[in-house]
Amino acid sequence: MGFWTWLNRQGSPPRFFDWTKHWVRWCWYLFFPTLLFGLYLALLVSPADYLQGESARIMHVHVPSAWMSLTVYFIMAVQAVGVLIWRLKVCEALMLAAAPTGAMFTAVTLLTGMLWGRPTWGTYWVWDARLTSELVLFFMYLGIVALAQAYSDRRAGARAAAVLCLVGVVQLPIIRYSVEWWNTLHQGSTIRLLGESSIHASMLWPLLVLTLATKLYFLAVWLSRARWLIVHSERQSAWVLQRLGLAP
Amino acid sequence: MTAWLMSFGHWGFIVPSYAIFLLALAWDAGRGWTARNAIEQQIRAHQARKREVE
Numbered sequence: 001m002g003f004w005t006w007l008n009r010q011g012s013p014p015r016f017f018d019w020t021k022h023w024v025r026w027c028w029y030l031f032f033p034t035l036l037f038g039l040y041l042a043l044l045v046s047p048a049d050y051l052q053g054e055s056a057r058i059m060h061v062h063v064p065s066a067w068m069s070l071t072v073y074f075i076m077a078v079q080a081v082g083v084l085i086w087r088l089k090v091c092e093a094l095m096l097a098a099a100p101t102g103a104m105f106t107a108v109t110l111l112t113g114m115l116w117g118r119p120t121w122g123t124y125w126v127w128d129a130r131l132t133s134e135l136v137l138f139f140m141y142l143g144i145v146a147l148a149q150a151y152s153d154r155r156a157g158a159r160a161a162a163v164l165c166l167v168g169v170v171q172l173p174i175i176r177y178s179v180e181w182w183n184t185l186h187q188g189s190t191i192r193l194l195g196e197s198s199i200h201a202s203m204l205w206p207l208l209v210l211t212l213a214t215k216l217y218f219l220a221v222w223l224s225r226a227r228w229l230i231v232h233s234e235r236q237s238a239w240v241l242q243r244l245g246l247a248p
Numbered sequence: 249m250t251a252w253l254m255s256f257g258h259w260g261f262i263v264p265s266y267a268i269f270l271l272a273l274a275w276d277a278g279r280g281w282t283a284r285n286a287i288e289q290q291i292r293a294h295q296a297r298k299r300e301v302e
């Protein structure tokens with residue numbers, strides 16, 4: 001069996017509903033200890049920054065949320081391709097299920113950034129490239145959710161939202177490179193996948209553990225929400241009634 | 249508000265940041281759970297009505 005055949009089978013609504021059940025459960029099981037360990041490292045183990053003092057601890061929730069705001073959007077864009085080209089129901093559900101959580105992470109990024117900015121920069125907000133582009137991303141998320149719900153035909157709404165989602169992809173490199181392309185108050189990247197990071201390991205580990213926690217959280221909430229969006233769209237199907245114990 | 253937060257030093261900004269983070273996760277997960285229950289109840293109610301009619 002080829003990869004595409006296998007992928008196509010996993011993407012059928014009943015199969016997706018079944019295999020994601022275990023994923024959701026395990027993501028929740030792993031999320032709680034990871035979150036607690038991350039909070040322990042961030043609040044009790046990680047040292048205060050020599051320049052920013054204790055307020056540098058805000059980074060441990062701000063940065064993972066910011067990464068998630070971009071990651072979730074990228075995942076939605078990948079699903080949007082599936083919605084527009086192959087018109088897969090599972091892709092529609094996965095794209096729409098990700099949007100509220102992406103909006104939530106973007107809002108957390110903006111709010112925690114403001115709370116970090118006040119003691120560090122002396123202001124909650126400046127209209128610099130990084131902050132403004134992240135705010136635009138938040139509005140993109142809200143727009144996608146609103147557009148999908150504006151249609152009485154759920155599938156037409158998903159397709160319109162997918163188009164908007166793909167248009168908004170241009171926002172991702174702008175946010176990522178805004179601190180390099182423009183002269184911003186927001187600091188440049190301290191963590192690099194390629195090249196040396198300019199953050200000490202004692203501060204990097206809490207960040208990485210809380211990043212893992214946010215990813216586990218997203219997987220659990222995202223897959224769970226997608227499963228039930230599929231159930232809702234297939235509510236007349238025999239497999240749904242069978243899974244809910246309602247089959248005659 | 250800012251003066252009150254600043255009276256606690258840096259922790260006046262750290263505690264709200266972590267509270268926002270945790271509450272947002274709980275709120276989002278709670279919304280998902282509520283929606284899931286609503287869908288399940290809707291389907292069960294619909295099937296119950298259908299059986300009554302039949």
